[in-house]
Amino acid sequence: MKKITALFLTLTGALVSVSQAMAAIGVSATPTQLGLTEAATPQMERITWFHNALLMWVITIIVIFVTGLMIWVAIRYNRKANKEASKTTHHVMLEICWTVLPIVILLVIAVPSFKMLYYLDRTENPEMTLKVTGYQWYWGYEYPDYDNLSFESYMIPEDEIDEAAGQKRLLSTDNQVVLPIDTNIQILTTSADVIHAFAMPAFGIKKDAVPGRLNETWINIKKPGVYFGQCSQICGIKHAYMPIEIKAVSKEEFAAWIIEAKEKFANNDKSLHPMQLAVLQGVK
Numbered sequence: 331m332k333k334i335t336a337l338f339l340t341l342t343g344a345l346v347s348v349s350q351a352m353a354a355i356g357v358s359a360t361p362t363q364l365g366l367t368e369a370a371t372p373q374m375e376r377i378t379w380f381h382n383a384l385l386m387w388v389i390t391i392i393v394i395f396v397t398g399l400m401i402w403v404a405i406r407y408n409r410k411a412n413k414e415a416s417k418t419t420h421h422v423m424l425e426i427c428w429t430v431l432p433i434v435i436l437l438v439i440a441v442p443s444f445k446m447l448y449y450l451d452r453t454e455n456p457e458m459t460l461k462v463t464g465y466q467w468y469w470g471y472e473y474p475d476y477d478n479l480s481f482e483s484y485m486i487p488e489d490e491i492d493e494a495a496g497q498k499r500l501l502s503t504d505n506q507v508v509l510p511i512d513t514n515i516q517i518l519t520t521s522a523d524v525i526h527a528f529a530m531p532a533f534g535i536k537k538d539a540v541p542g543r544l545n546e547t548w549i550n551i552k553k554p555g556v557y558f559g560q561c562s563q564i565c566g567i568k569h570a571y572m573p574i575e576i577k578a579v580s581k582e583e584f585a586a587w588i589i590e591a592k593e594k595f596a597n598n599d600k601s602l603h604p605m606q607l608a609v610l611q612g613v614k
């Protein structure tokens with residue numbers, strides 16, 4: 331028994347250190363992860379509460395109740411136990427119960443659900459805006475409040491990934507999106523070709539990027555760090571290769587980055603990126 335406990339402790343210890351190491355190099359889903367990604371915004375905190383504190387209880391109680399009911403029916407009312415079958419067809423009280431009870435359960439879920447939907451929808455006073463455009467198969471970012479600073483962000487190819495530098499296969503990008511913490515950031519999503527979806531689990535956002543439309547959401551990042559997300563709408567052959575990498579920094583660091591980025595992307599070279607070229611030439 332002692333040996334098993336020791337083994338269990340070693341294993342959990344190893345898992346904890348692995349997940350801590352993962353956290354150090356960026357927030358993304360981890361192998362063997364259970365539950366939702368750790369929240370980095372009040373948006374995700376509310377979603378996590380809704381899932382863990384409300385929905386999980388409701389579904390657990392329903393599953394236990396229905397399973398118990400079925401076992402009881404199978405034992406108590408099988409053919410052996412009931413030589414003479416009952417002729418009962420109606421039971422008014424029972425019918426009222428199984429109609430009213432689900433309605434009550436749905437109302438209990440609906441009230442906080444609607445409250446949250448409106449909270450997640452938009453912010454009254456955004457302090458800045460990030461405009462996101464989906465392309466087959468990369469993301470374009472614009473900062474309209476900072477002289478329309480804009481750049482594209484491509485996945486780093488697998489053979490160029492530098493794990494020592496904290497880069498992650500299929501998730502790291504050549505140009506990180508840098509955003510300040512403790513700021514109400516409005517996010518506008520759109521697309522230049524097909525429908526994509528801008529999703530960042532740690533922030534609790536997943537917004538469709540639809541050509542010809544501008545969708546809105548907002549975030550307020552509470553913890554500095556590097557966060558990973560992916561396109562979440564099947565958008566073509568390279569759907570899996572257009573990740574999102576957001577670096578959340580302090581307001582001072584963000585101000586410094588803006589100056590740097592304006593210079594870096596000043597004459598944002600409009601010559602085609604190899605991946606754009608591949609698209610134009612037809613992907614093999």
Ligand SMILES: [Cu+2]
Nearest residue numbers: 526527561565
């Ligand atoms: Cu996409």
